[in-house]
Amino acid sequence: MKDGTRGKIRLLADLFLSFARIGLFTFGGGYAMLSMIEHHCVEKKKWITHDEMMNMTVVAESTPGPIAINLSTYVGFKQAGLLGSVIATIGMILPSFLIIYALSMFLNRFLEIEIVARAFWGIKIAVGVVILDAAVAMIRKMKKKALPLSVMIVSAIAMLLINIFSVKISTIALMLASALFGLSLFGVRKIKHAEGGGKK
Amino acid sequence: MIYPELFLGFLKVGLFAFGGAYGAIPLIRDVVLSYGWLTDDALSYMIAVSESTPGPIMVNLATYVGSSQAGVLGALLATFAVVLPSFVIILLVTAGLKKLLKKPWMQAILSCVKPCVVGIVLAMGAYLILGNAFDIENGGSFEIKAAAVTIVLLLFTYLPRLIFKKKLSPIYTILLAAVLGMAIA
Numbered sequence: 001m002k003d004g005t006r007g008k009i010r011l012l013a014d015l016f017l018s019f020a021r022i023g024l025f026t027f028g029g030g031y032a033m034l035s036m037i038e039h040h041c042v043e044k045k046k047w048i049t050h051d052e053m054m055n056m057t058v059v060a061e062s063t064p065g066p067i068a069i070n071l072s073t074y075v076g077f078k079q080a081g082l083l084g085s086v087i088a089t090i091g092m093i094l095p096s097f098l099i100i101y102a103l104s105m106f107l108n109r110f111l112e113i114e115i116v117a118r119a120f121w122g123i124k125i126a127v128g129v130v131i132l133d134a135a136v137a138m139i140r141k142m143k144k145k146a147l148p149l150s151v152m153i154v155s156a157i158a159m160l161l162i163n164i165f166s167v168k169i170s171t172i173a174l175m176l177a178s179a180l181f182g183l184s185l186f187g188v189r190k191i192k193h194a195e196g197g198g199k200k
Numbered sequence: 201m202i203y204p205e206l207f208l209g210f211l212k213v214g215l216f217a218f219g220g221a222y223g224a225i226p227l228i229r230d231v232v233l234s235y236g237w238l239t240d241d242a243l244s245y246m247i248a249v250s251e252s253t254p255g256p257i258m259v260n261l262a263t264y265v266g267s268s269q270a271g272v273l274g275a276l277l278a279t280f281a282v283v284l285p286s287f288v289i290i291l292l293v294t295a296g297l298k299k300l301l302k303k304p305w306m307q308a309i310l311s312c313v314k315p316c317v318v319g320i321v322l323a324m325g326a327y328l329i330l331g332n333a334f335d336i337e338n339g340g341s342f343e344i345k346a347a348a349v350t351i352v353l354l355l356f357t358y359l360p361r362l363i364f365k366k367k368l369s370p371i372y373t374i375l376l377a378a379v380l381g382m383a384i385a
Contacts, residue, residue, distance in 0.1 A: 064217045065286020066256035073290040096255020097263050104267040122381020124244040125332050129353045130370040132325030134222035138318040148315035155319025163327045171226045172216050182312030
């Protein structure tokens, strides 16, 4: 009984420290940290299997939120239930929280230094390029079929017009519209299928 | 009241952030601009800072916005809100939500939402690049220095990939841009 409690505390501490380390050493977030989680949680600690990891990556792609949070929640839950998932997720977030919080205290004053302001003039341009490149990477991973490509192009044009003319339509509204479009296509296909018996 | 606004704003971000870190950036832009928490410029700076510091970008942005608007409590609240949806969803997945994700109608929805997010990210990248080169907010005058830097950065991003088949980390693009900025801005 006592040993059980001690073992559980040790496991929770291990989860916390492991994810804190992963959170501290992954820059740029997202997929960069997958290999680190795979190495630590699958190979070293054997907390989850490789298949589970792959499975959760697929789930993460179909659910909102940072993949790092999805994985820390999952691993924590598998190992130590709800408390484990909370501890692992806090471990994941804490390092970047502390760093960004500390930065936020003096970033504005830092930006007032002339040379820094000039550096950030360039950095602002880089952010546009980095985001464009993120989109290019996403496009390369997409299925090259008519439906996803046309949805992508229509959304891009709509969003660009919304931005340029400062129309009050939110990104979420655009996403909901595409969800509705997908659902109605599904409905139409189903009705056709019922009528024609597989005309396609 | 700032606290409920921070909480709801970032809950919305966490709930609709499909497509990884960059999928969330247009959402965050919507939220911070509509509440007037950050300007477009400040957001750009923070995206670069988040890219160059550890941790998921949307968590970093939530922490920063929360802190800049309402101190440590704001930072905690915004960070908690942005993480909450994915945390809850994964618990639901382990409790059987996975079957729901495999349903044909759910797949039909996701098959359109995912490319929509890609389109939104593409549009945002293009808009930011155009906005720097043409100063859209102030009448659209052509900014030759910004346009030149944009071209250099695009070449820096894509030439190594064409020639050496190697992808450089975005941090190098940001560093080069900082140096160019210090030199010519």
